[in-house]
Amino acid sequence: MEETTKRAALVTGSSRGIGRAVAERLAADGFDVCVNCSSEAGLPAAQELADALAAAHGVRAMALAANVADPAAATALVEGAFEAFGRLDVLVNNAGITRDGLLARMKDEDFDAVIDVNLKGTFNCCRAAAQRMMKQRYGRIVNVSSVVGVAGNAGQANYAASKAGVIGLTKAIAKELAGRNITANAVAPGFIETDMTDALSEKQRAAITERIASKRLGAPEDVAALVAFLAREEAGYVTGQVVCVDGGMSL
Numbered sequence: 001m002e003e004t005t006k007r008a009a010l011v012t013g014s015s016r017g018i019g020r021a022v023a024e025r026l027a028a029d030g031f032d033v034c035v036n037c038s039s040e041a042g043l044p045a046a047q048e049l050a051d052a053l054a055a056a057h058g059v060r061a062m063a064l065a066a067n068v069a070d071p072a073a074a075t076a077l078v079e080g081a082f083e084a085f086g087r088l089d090v091l092v093n094n095a096g097i098t099r100d101g102l103l104a105r106m107k108d109e110d111f112d113a114v115i116d117v118n119l120k121g122t123f124n125c126c127r128a129a130a131q132r133m134m135k136q137r138y139g140r141i142v143n144v145s146s147v148v149g150v151a152g153n154a155g156q157a158n159y160a161a162s163k164a165g166v167i168g169l170t171k172a173i174a175k176e177l178a179g180r181n182i183t184a185n186a187v188a189p190g191f192i193e194t195d196m197t198d199a200l201s202e203k204q205r206a207a208i209t210e211r212i213a214s215k216r217l218g219a220p221e222d223v224a225a226l227v228a229f230l231a232r233e234e235a236g237y238v239t240g241q242v243v244c245v246d247g248g249m250s251l
Contacts (some may be wrong), residue, residue, distance in 0.1 A: 008085035012096030021220030068121030118162035174240030190246025213248025
């Protein structure tokens, strides 16, 4: 695909946090962007972001609500983006939830919910998007994992399992799709300033910062910059990789 061709991207879970920053960066880079939220309740905010992206960057932008844990909804989301833009070049699987708790006390429904959204939801969207991308013989898939999926974390057995699963899924589909000029990579953010970290106490924040070589929490834009590179034509020889965006915390 030539760089002059209008490109289109779908970013799941993109009405706030890392997903929002990714959508903003891709729009700034000239991509038409589909913003996604999990339910109809979040659609006004998602549409507001889409309208802002279109006005600021002269791209086409739209908002669609879909719970990616539902295979039918995930497929409809991918198809909706494809029909609106006429192609789908980039899929960023960012949608995710947490239901933290110690192993001995973790409820089945909390384990299942995290796996369903974080891992099964990523699979659902990858499967639907791959069918379109294979016909195009071009695509970029970027899955948002976590350093917790690389190193584990006490009190997050469900989240760590889901994000480790995303890494395995990414590597498998990278091997399957490489022959069709489709790459699949994972980014693994560390502690990023989002709604999830806003709940940290000052003591917790200080302890975490001490573990990070850069001595600061990351910004959503730090993750978006890496995703933007992996979404480009120039990244065509990078596939099946897991890149930590954690300020050196995992060193």
